[in-house]
Amino acid sequence: MTHAVKFHPGMMLMEQYVEGTLSAEVALAVATHIDLCPHCQHLCQDLHNDHGSQLAKLSPEMNNNADDFAQMLDFITSQQPNTASHAPKQQESVTVNVNGREFRIPRALSRLVSQQSKWLQLGGIATAKLPAGEKTHVSLLYIDKGTEVPNHSHLGMEMTLVLSGRIYDESGEYGAGDLLINSPDDTHTPHTRADEDCLCLSVLSAPLKFNKGLVRLLNPLQQFFY
Ligand SMILES: [Zn+2]
Known part of the structure; x- marks a missing residue:
């Protein structure tokens, strides 16, 4: 599809x-x-x-x-088709496994994904850090079916690229390839629906700031995300 x-x-x-x-x-x-x-x-x-x-x-x-x-x-x-004469014709299939699911990863990410840290899971959300510079946090973000990421705003820029599946927030619906860019002014509550999970690439330039719920409860999540 x-x-x-x-x-x-x-x-x-x-x-x-x-x-x-x-x-x-x-x-x-x-x-x-x-x-x-x-x-x-x-x-x-x-x-x-x-x-x-x-x-x-x-x-x-x-x-x-x-x-x-x-x-x-x-x-x-050079990782794109047609330009890399030395590369095998067939796309190298780099995959990640999380929550019993296997996802194919786009070429641009394959090198970094091979260096991902282990998955950390909290409820229906799992994240695995990828190598990045000091001031930026790059991770794979997996959101299980029927899961909501707590409402949050952004102290810095948040980029979320959907790699597979589908995610929704107040502004719309996002599928594979869609890139969400949230600035410090934006607040949103991303969630999946009951029938489909979602794998994203997340790039954060500063920690998320959670707006709702018990701070004590969300603090670990904030740590977890950043
Ligand atoms: Zn485009």
Whole structure:
């Protein structure tokens, strides 16, 4: 089943991604979205071509940076089909197992997922940390069927990319490839429905702040998320 991706990174993030100015963690979320989104694959290619022709006009010194960037982009895109001649034709199947379920992981994430820490589970929610820089928290987030993540706002930016399944919040419904970006002004209560669980990539630039319920009860969860 293919899900039509509805929530994209937006033009500014896409441009910054192609320019190589995003933090590694945000770039990871965008790259993974691109893996799952044919629309953004084309957009990325167009922006890359535009960017390349602009860089060609710059000074030699700038072109050194451009070379570095081109290498980085090659590195990122080398996991995509058609560009990697050395890669096996068949997609390497990287999977994660949680709650008795097996999920296939997009290419952009496969390297990091091989270094995931063990799953921590609390109720219907499980999380496994992925390697990230000091100020950012990157994790796989699994939400079992019929589970609600307590209402929270964000001290920093929260990016949630749905990898598999479906999740809902006050603003809508999100399926595989959809990217939710929440700023410190946003408050939401994500939940799954009774018939479908959900696996997400979560990128947090600051801890979540829970708004409802017993602080004592939620404190461990806050620790757990961050
Ligand atoms: Zn997209």
